[in-house]
Amino acid sequence: MLLEFLATWGAVYIAMLAVYFATGLALTWWNARHPERRIQENRRGETRMAEEIRHSLSALALSSLLLGTGFFAQGRGWTPTPLELSWWSFPLGFVVSLVIFDAWFYFGHRLLHWKPLYRFHALHHKSVAPTVWSNDSSGLVDTLIEHGFYLVVWFVLPVPALSVFALRLFDQISGMIGHSGFEYFAGASSRAPSPMICSTFHDLHHSQFRYNFGNIFSIWDRLLGTVHPGYDAMVRRMESGETPGKATSRH
Template sequence: MCIEDILATAAQAWPMIWLLDLLRYLLGVAAVAAVLDLASQRWLAPRSVRIRTVAQDQRWKEFLRSLRTVVVFSAVGTTVFLGYRLGLNRFYEAPGEYGWTWLVASFPVLLVLHDAWFYWTHRLLHHRKVFTGVHRTHHLSVAPTVWTAYAFSVPEAFVQALFLPVVLLVVPLHSSVVFAWLLWMVLRNVMGHSGMELLPRRWLAGWWGRWMTTTLHHEMHHAYGHTNYGLYFTWWDRWCGTEHPAYASRLAQLVGDLGDGKPSPRPAATAR
């Protein structure tokens, strides 16, 4: 394929990839927002993990930043498509090409790899020489909302997006697995920024609460910074000593609140 054909293929594919990325973001936000809007205040009250106050014009600014992120994500997604067409990555379409066992196992493998990528790049983005120019945009939302999930600077959006083309250089992934991961990623991201713990109490009190990140986990990261860097799992924070020292006790308090349906008194949210 000559350079003209490659550019023509990219120009043809990018609009659809951009639209799919935009819809994925908007549908993820809409799904979580619908739960928050339709649920009763009695159900939501003990689930609030909000530490600081959402600024008046914050959501609109987050949405505009997210549109920029969608452009970056779709541009990188177009390179993944071109890599597949040129045989440069290990993206595949036939379900049985690598066996059905790998087809099923590749999804949790992808989650573990993505979590490791996110944790270590996230810590790098908090380095004092990198934070201001790259990651500060995301942390302008000291009280994140569902719209914060994609509110990145351009450099950070590239860091987030590069995971997939990098992993596809070495790990064969079926299109259905990549699609499921993209949906999982945006839904978990939106939930983690929602300020509400939407998962059942028994999950939070059990295995999920011990090993998976919660909305509280990421809320504390935005409120305090420099702790709780994990994306899906808490193990990197535990192994590396970066879990907030009060996280376990606050999670236990939250579980207790959900048990009797009465939120314990908490300090008032701090204004920006």
């Protein structure tokens, strides 16, 4: 059983590394072709790439352990019996898990900004101007709090395994885009009244620390008053044709 568990963990880890490096290299190539889309014009985070990748390797190992352990437990029958995979159970499981994970991440992230725990999150905030490699540049306690969902979800929801893996894939790719430091998706769908966000949303969190704790949606930030007060105006200016650097430099 131990060998089976280790094989499961290893397979998940290898898959996550493949997604991490493939997404990172693709975004790096694309960003180099569009320097005008850089959000922070006067800062460069690329010099931290080697350090961010090094920390990401250990963080992804832990994240993969959490995800792999839940998957292994479900396969052994130690969790609630999952819904049979079908045309409706897969998207339902994905959406429900997505909404719950977004809340989990928001409150876990707020907790990590609490002074007694911030030391566990400080490593991630060394990336003041984040890059595609910053997404997983975190310590183990930080990763455990924010990604603990990927272990717990199997034991509380009868969710098909494919739904959880799809969520983890979406979270990884969207997180790397959100940390990329370049804006491509600012528009009406990423500002009020829409709950969706764009890369500028999380970039503001890294540059100013006190706002925008959400991961996928802005719902909790708006409800609890932690959304950056100038975020929606910045997005509107980008809609009007301003470059991300100019649109965000006024705040």
